[in-house]
Amino acid sequence: xxxxxxxxxxxxxxxxxxxxxxxxxxxxxxxxxxxxxxxxxxxxxxxxxxxxxxxxxxxxxxxxxxxxxxxxxxxxxxxxxxxxxxxxxxxxxxxxxxxxxxxxxxxxxxxxxxxxxxxxxxxxxxxxxxxxxxxxxxxxxxxxxxxxxxxxxxxxxxxxxxxxxxxxxxxxxxxxxxxxxxxxxxxxxxxxxxxxxxxxxxxxxxxxxxxxxxxxxxxxxxxxxxxxxxxxxxxxx
Amino acid sequence: xxxxxxxxxxxxxxxxxxxxxxxxxxxxxxxxxxxxxxxxxxxxxxxxxxxxxxxxxxxxxxxxxxxxxxxxxxxxxxxxxxxxxxxxxxxxxxxxxxxxxxxxxxxxxxxxxxxxxxxxxxxxxxxxxxxxxxxxxxxxxxxxxxxxxxxxxxxxxxxxxxxxxxxxxxxxxxxxxxxxxxxxxxxxxxxxxxxxxxxxxxxxxxxxxxxxxxxxxxxxxxxxxxxxxxxxxxxxx
Numbered sequence: 350x351x352x353x354x355x356x357x358x359x360x361x362x363x364x365x366x367x368x369x370x371x372x373x374x375x376x377x378x379x380x381x382x383x384x385x386x387x388x389x390x391x392x393x394x395x396x397x398x399x400x401x402x403x404x405x406x407x408x409x410x411x412x413x414x415x416x417x418x419x420x421x422x423x424x425x426x427x428x429x430x431x432x433x434x435x436x437x438x439x440x441x442x443x444x445x446x447x448x449x450x451x452x453x454x455x456x457x458x459x460x461x462x463x464x465x466x467x468x469x470x471x472x473x474x475x476x477x478x479x480x481x482x483x484x485x486x487x488x489x490x491x492x493x494x495x496x497x498x499x500x501x502x503x504x505x506x507x508x509x510x511x512x513x514x515x516x517x518x519x520x521x522x523x524x525x526x527x528x529x530x531x532x533x534x535x536x537x538x539x540x541x542x543x544x545x546x547x548x549x550x551x552x553x554x555x556x557x558x559x560x561x562x563x564x565x566x567x568x569x570x571x572x573x574x575x576x577x578x579x580x581x582x583x584x585x586x
Numbered sequence: 587x588x589x590x591x592x593x594x595x596x597x598x599x600x601x602x603x604x605x606x607x608x609x610x611x612x613x614x615x616x617x618x619x620x621x622x623x624x625x626x627x628x629x630x631x632x633x634x635x636x637x638x639x640x641x642x643x644x645x646x647x648x649x650x651x652x653x654x655x656x657x658x659x660x661x662x663x664x665x666x667x668x669x670x671x672x673x674x675x676x677x678x679x680x681x682x683x684x685x686x687x688x689x690x691x692x693x694x695x696x697x698x699x700x701x702x703x704x705x706x707x708x709x710x711x712x713x714x715x716x717x718x719x720x721x722x723x724x725x726x727x728x729x730x731x732x733x734x735x736x737x738x739x740x741x742x743x744x745x746x747x748x749x750x751x752x753x754x755x756x757x758x759x760x761x762x763x764x765x766x767x768x769x770x771x772x773x774x775x776x777x778x779x780x781x782x783x784x785x786x787x788x789x790x791x792x793x794x795x796x797x798x799x800x801x802x803x804x805x806x807x808x809x810x811x812x813x814x815x816x817x818x819x820x821x822x823x
Binding site for chain 1: 617618622641642643644645646648649650651652653654655656657658661662663664667677680682683684685686687690691693694695697698699700701702703704705706707708712713714718719721722724725726728729730731804806807808809811812813814815816817818819820822823
C-alpha cells in the first residue's frame with residue numbers, strides 16, 4: 350500500500366506495522382475530509398488504505414467511501430470484477446477488508462452473550478435523530494433481542510444512556526446481566542458484568558461497548574452467555 | 587493446543603494448519619455431545635480448541651460451553667483471572683477467541699450495508715419457536731434496522747424465508763436492496779444484490795447470509811451501503 354489514511358489515534362496504534370509508508374492523519378469529526386482525501390489519493394493512482402478500528406464496515410468509514418463516490422459520480426468496482434470495457438475500465442477499485450468488530454471482541458471477553466439474535470444500536474445522536482434511536486431501542490427491547498450499544502456516552506453526550514435504560518427497563522428484568530467492555534484488547538481494557546438496574550452507576554466512556562442480555566441471557570461466575578436453546582431440547586446433565 | 591474439536595467440515599477446512607494434532611470430529615446436530623467431549627477432554631488436563639466457522643460467539647459453540655459448564659457445575663475462569671484460592675484454583679480456564687463472523691465477511695463483500703444500526707436474526711426454528719422469530723423480524727423491520735438473516739433456508743426448512751419476506755415487505759419498499767452472500771471467502775463464494783421483491787426467486791442455501799437494507803440503504807453499481815448520515819450534515823460535492 351502506498352499510503353495509509355485514518356484517524357490519528359488509529360494510525361498511531363499501527364505505527365510499528367507501517368514504518369516508512371506516507372500517512373494521511375486527521376482528527377475526530379473530520380471523517381468527510383479524511384475520506385475525500387483518501388479517495389482523491391487513490392484516484393490519483395496512489396493506492397491508499399483507509400483504516401478504522403474494529404471492522405471498517407460496522408459504524409465505520411466503509412459506508413462513507415461508497416456514499417462519497419456515489420455523490421461524486423466516481424465509478425467503483427471490486428478487485429474481483431472484470432475491468433474490461435465501459436465504466437469498469439476507469440473504475441476505482443475498492444476492497445473492504447473485514448476485521449473483528451468491538452461487538453465480537455467484547456462478547457469474547459464477556460463469555461458468549463451473542464449466541465442468539467441481537468440488535469446493534471448506536472446512541473450517538475450527532476447524525477441520527479434521537480427519536481429514531483429511541484424507537485429502535487424500544488423495538489429491540491420489546492422483541493427480546495440481546496442489545497449491543499455502541500457510543501453509549503461521550504463528554505458532550507451524557508443523558509442518552511439514562512434515557513436508553515428507561516426504555517429497556519420497561520421490557521427487561523432489573524436483574525438482567527449487562528456486560529460493560531471498555532478498551533477491548535487494548536492496554537486500558539476493563540470488563541465487568543452488572544445487573545441492568547445498576548448500569549447507570551457503572552463507569553462508561555467513549556471506548557465502551559455495552560451488551561444488554563435478553564430474557565434468557567444468564568450469568569455464570571465471571572461470564573455471561575445467551576443460550577441457543579440446546580438444553581431445552583437435549584438432556585445435558 | 588493438544589486437541590482440536592469441531593464439526594467435521596470445519597476441521598477439514600483447517601487440516602493444513604493442525605497436522606499431527608489429535609482431533610474430535612462430529613457431524614451436524616451433534617453439538618451437545620461435541621461440546622461435552624471437548625469439556626471432558628479439557629477437564630482431564632488435555633487442552634482443547636473447540637472450533638466454529640466465523641466467530642465462535644455468534645450463533646456458535648461458545649454459548650453452549652458456558653451453558654454446559656453451568657448445568658454440570660464445572661467452575662470456569664478466564665485466562666486473565668487470578669487462580670489463587672477457592673473455586674478458581676480448580677476452575678477450567680476458558681478463553682473465547684473472537685473471529686470474523688459471516689455478518690462482517692458478507693458485509694465487506696457487498697460494500698458497507700452495516701455502517702448503521704442493524705439486527706441479526708436466525709430463521710432456524712429448530713431450537714427457537716417460529717412466533718419468537720416472527721416477532722423479532724416484525725420489530726426489526728418496523729424500527730428500520732438493517733436486518734442480517736442467518737440460516738435462511740435448509741433442505742428441511744423451506745417455508746421460513748417466504749414468511750420472513752412477507753413480514754419485512756409490510757414495512758419496506760419492494761425495491762429495497764438485499765445482499766445475498768453464499769460461502770463468503772470460500773471457493774464457492776457467490777455475491778449478488780437483488781430488490782427485496784425478487785428475493786424469493788434468488789438462490790439461497792445453507793451457507794447463505796442475507797442483508798436486507800434499511801429505508802436509507804442504497805445501491806451503487808455492484809455495491810450496497812447504508813449511509814451513516816454524513817451527507818445530511820456536511821456538504822459532499
